[in-house]
Amino acid sequence: MLKYLCLIGMLGLALQLLPVTQAYEGPDLGPDLGPDLGPDLGIEATPEQIAAWDISIAPDGEGLPSGSGTAITGAAVYAIRCLACHGHEGAGSLNNRLVGGHGSMSGSTPIRTVGSYWPYATTVFDYIRRAMPYNLSGTLTNEETYAVTAYLLFLNGIIDEDEIMDAQTLAQVQMPNRDNFVLAYPDNPDP
Amino acid sequence: MDNSESDSSALQAVAGNGLLHRRIFLTRGATLLSATGLGLLTPKLATAQALPELSNVPGAALSGYGTRSEFEGSVKRNNILSYPGTTGSGGSWTPLESLEGIITPSALHFERHHSGIPAINPDTHQLLIHGMVKRPLLFSMDALCRYPMVSRIQFIECSGNSRVGWAPEPVQKSSGGLHGLLSCSEWTGVPLSILLDEAGVDPQAQWLLAEGADSAAMTRSVPLAKAMDDTLIAVYQNGEKLRPSNGYPIRLFLPGYEGNASVKWLRRIKVTAGPTMTRDETAEYTDTRPDGSSLMFTFPMDVKSIITAPSLGRPMQGAGLYEISGLAWSGAGRIAGVDVSVDGGQTWGRAALTEPVFDKAFTRFRAAWRWNGGPAIIMSRAIDESGAVQPSREQFIASKGLKRSYHYNAIQNWKVAPNGEVSNVYA
Incomplete structure (x- = not known):
């Protein structure tokens, strides 16, 4: 109660200080606060906290973790964790086809798969690790994720069966459709 | 504006097949609308009924969180679809045909989720x-x-x-x-x-x-x-x-x-x-x-509009005066205008925009139409403040091709049959 009485008292004082005949010329209290005027209520995050949260992989490979895998080990992981939805050798089943369709983008019925469409191999790792398998996402180890990624790249004829995928090699994989993407930001060439 | 002049011209046709001047909404407003029998399309036209019995018992109890009328329960999201083997990865569509104004009730907001709806406690988020x-x-x-x-x-x-x-x-x-x-x-x-x-x-x-x-x-x-x-x-x-x-x-x-x-x-x-x-x-x-x-990164949604009444599922109720109602919007800013045609795009008239008209918001438009009971194709074409004009489907596909599946903004055509039924047509 005392607090509110004080507030009323302060308000009264403020009103008395205002010139009676002039418009109030205090700060603009609109939503455009400009820089450095927020209440600054964030807590600085530690490197450990950030490392635990930051799962995204940049197209240059930044963020790829340690570990490695090949299509040979990936086939076994795929059979257990992926096949039920995506079919034998990525042919598609309940859910998306992952393999084939190469060269179809310029035809009349494009078939979009990891091999025919996806422009970056890093995205395959990033997406599998964050979102797959659908019913229990985020449960593949980094080794398993590298292996399944290698398996899908192998099935699409992009790498060899025994080629090791890791933080260095995965970022260097050239996806077949990479050069067929055009940035539409900031300027859309095809508005 | 001179009222007598507007009175005499308000019902004048501005385009073919009975499209009337938007002034009908701007000047005489509700008086004219009621006098001429113009009103929102409703499933049943008013008919004479006995006066209802006055209630002599108390109504329902107060409540902590409201619900809609039991008579509105059929208004639901459309096309609830989830990918095979999933329940929360897909979409549900807002029933635009059942809504008016520009605000979508939160319970009817469309959904598009990629792995269901998480239950997040804000105290730990x-x-x-x-x-x-x-x-x-x-x-x-x-x-x-x-x-x-x-x-x-x-x-x-x-x-x-x-x-x-x-x-x-x-x-x-x-x-x-x-x-x-x-x-x-x-x-x-x-x-x-x-x-x-x-x-x-x-x-x-x-x-x-x-x-x-x-x-x-x-x-x-x-x-x-x-x-x-x-x-x-x-x-x-x-x-x-x-x-x-x-x-x-x-x-x-x-x-x-x-x-x-x-x-x-x-x-x-x-x-x-x-x-x-x-x-x-x-x-x-x-x-x-x-x-x-x-x-990649075609972010803005292009200028677009649709007529929501009449539309498929909201048929005409016989020849006479009708209000056409629809929505226009653009990711580039405000809607500058909406043209309406009731003769398959041969002639167009400017619709009235219902205030408020906000930046990157739904804008409700309305046009008056005296339907003669004959076959008609009705359509709307929005223009935004950047000058962008909504294309016809033919123009859109000629320019964008058939391989896309995003950012479709072509004009929606509705065909009105003599029996009042409305269907989706391309030409």
């Missing part, structure tokens, strides 16, 4: 801002709610909305069934620029990555310029906290951009030099051109 910043910061939801907020009434549209327009034959669904991955709400939240300023953005940074806390950990890259311009961390939708299906407790809100980029259940923002090239901005939400190349 945090937002991390890191990457190319001086100070990486963690915000609790209580802390976020102490920041200054702004409110805007703005639409959100899935970029895959209306994609059935590419089907070789017109799909027979209601206006909401065809175009209802589209809603408009009042969004209230914290301007993202305030939080980014506090974190201190590296001048070399050009993009950020936004990540959700759903099981798909939905991620999209967003231009830093957009983030610093008008992007909100939305906390409230139509006055109450966000619905779980709209990102509770917080979502990104990017006015005018394709809906997928307004990441729901937001947990992390990483400031970056370039785009991260996530799955949903490479493998999906990209636009393939006739030559097989594909555009």
